[in-house]
Amino acid sequence: MTEQRAIEGCKKGDRISQKHLFDAYADNMLLLCMRYVRVVPDAEEVMLNGFYKFLKSIDTFVYNGSGSVGAWMKKIMVNECLMFLRKKKELRIADETYAEQVSTNDDPLMKMNAAEILKLVMQLPTGYRTVFNLYAIEGYSHKEIAAELSITEGTSKSQLSKARVMLQKELQKTGVYDEK
């Protein structure tokens, strides 16, 4: 079953089509949620809520080739994660203006595999982790992050910079990153 036919089937309420899409994206979406929520049962709950909303609002979705389903689903999942963090009152970021510049030309994260990166990211505090996830992995701009989290762009930059510093320190401990 192609992705397009699965989408059409989902619009008709076909369970097999829904199961097909779930099987295709569930793993990836769970890991995405875990990057934000950190606790596995919570991440699973958020992922299921995201899928539920995706399937309920499938009528408004317009298929634009491969990747469009994943992108749309990711957006829903990210919103669900942010909503979950807001409900838990974990997403409190104080306004900051100072942004320490950290070089990203020679990013040591690129030397690590995805599983190691995930573990490192999950160790970050909620504010740093959220901004890092949104900027470095999801590809949001600072402006979009500021609008999404109700913070200033300066705060977003500062949070990202501090997240990078913290990641470098962790990498130094593991010996992956050598400061010159």
Place this chain on the structure above:
Amino acid sequence: MKSNNEQGLQKKMDTLDTLSAGFVFDKDGAWDKLQSKLEAKPRRKVLPIYWMSAAACLLVMFLVFNNRGAREEHTVATPVIVIQPHKDATGPVATVVTRQSDIAVHVPYVHITKKGTSLKKEGVVATQYKDIPLIKEEVQQTAIPIPDSHPQRMAVAKKKWKVVHINEVVTEEENIKTIVKENRMAGIKFLPRYRNDIPAQETEDNSVSKNLLQFKLN
């Protein structure tokens, strides 16, 4: 503009699956949960009808009892009993007897106890009776209007008489004795008359009435 490193990181994370990340994910179980969530009927919002009806009942009860409390104190009209003397009566007769009674009905109020609600009416009825005076110089009477429902019935003041008490008669014993003597000498049968307009009636024991026997005339 994102750097190449960040774009590469994005792609790297997309390729990750749960198994390689070291997490055990029960995909079938998660699907079952999602399916049950999808099949669940949307819950209708239920209006709190029971609470609303209970509140309405309480409001009505409050208004009813509050309205009762606000009622003015009622005063019951004093009943008037008029006793008319018999046309042949000779003795001292109370011609008009008024039975005065002041009836004040106080507002009943409600005692609400902790267990349930009990209604206890409390009304105080104060009644005063005034004895009939044997002698009345003048009975002040006025026409008492009867409510419109009985327009024909009207208490009418009767003609007033001067009634002499028996004790006052005794004080004039000497005078009466003299009158009796004179009457006997003249061969006139003693018939004391206290009132000129009422004819005296002779009884079996030659007294005018039962009351006259107490006069000590003999």
